[in-house]
Amino acid sequence: MSIMLWDSFLQNLAAKIDGNYIGLLSLDFPYPNNSNIYWMAVFRNYQCQGVGCKLVEAAYSLVITARTMTVETLSPNVSDENYLKTYKFYESCGFEPLFNLKPQDYKWNMVYMMKNLNQIHQNRPEKYS
Numbered sequence: 001m002s003i004m005l006w007d008s009f010l011q012n013l014a015a016k017i018d019g020n021y022i023g024l025l026s027l028d029f030p031y032p033n034n035s036n037i038y039w040m041a042v043f044r045n046y047q048c049q050g051v052g053c054k055l056v057e058a059a060y061s062l063v064i065t066a067r068t069m070t071v072e073t074l075s076p077n078v079s080d081e082n083y084l085k086t087y088k089f090y091e092s093c094g095f096e097p098l099f100n101l102k103p104q105d106y107k108w109n110m111v112y113m114m115k116n117l118n119q120i121h122q123n124r125p126e127k128y129s
């Protein structure tokens, strides 16, 4: 599997296998100290095979100054099995829940999660730290 990068107003990573795109992660930088997973998905047939994990790890390498990575997803108190899986996925990547919120016009309660990237910065070669 290969991971490709291209720029737009977001930084986008695509996972490709045998010539087919199977996953995407879009990262934005709303403030210099934070990176945010704007959108992410892996094709159903390729889920639970480590592709999402690899995309998140590749996203860390795009972060130069930010000390945190955040994501908005459906709150675990919403009983939707698919999104509970998503919450568990981010938890397994080391993201921790901060708070729940139901933005105006949203149907569901959302949870905002954060991962501290200090450890990742510390483990980098000196030129990146």
Ligand SMILES: CC(C)(COP(=O)(O)OP(=O)(O)OC[C@H]1O[C@@H](n2cnc3c(N)ncnc32)[C@H](O)[C@@H]1OP(=O)(O)O)[C@@H](O)C(=O)NCCC(=O)NCCS
Pocket (backbone or CB within 6 Å): 039, 040, 041, 042, 043, 046, 047, 048, 049, 050, 051, 052, 053, 054, 071, 072, 073, 074, 082, 083, 085, 086, 088, 089, 090, 092, 093
């Ligand atoms: C969420 C999503 C991106 C995860 O990608 P993935 O490739 O399936 O995830 P991985 O295979 O890398 O999983 C990594 C870890 O997450 C956890 N995890 C993944 N799927 C899980 C599930 N169904 N239940 C519990 N834990 C799960 C596991 O700890 C797993 O590690 P393990 O395989 O060693 O046990 C993918 O399931 C998806 O596209 N879902 C639908 C769209 C979506 O929810 N997008 C995010 C919106 S914010």
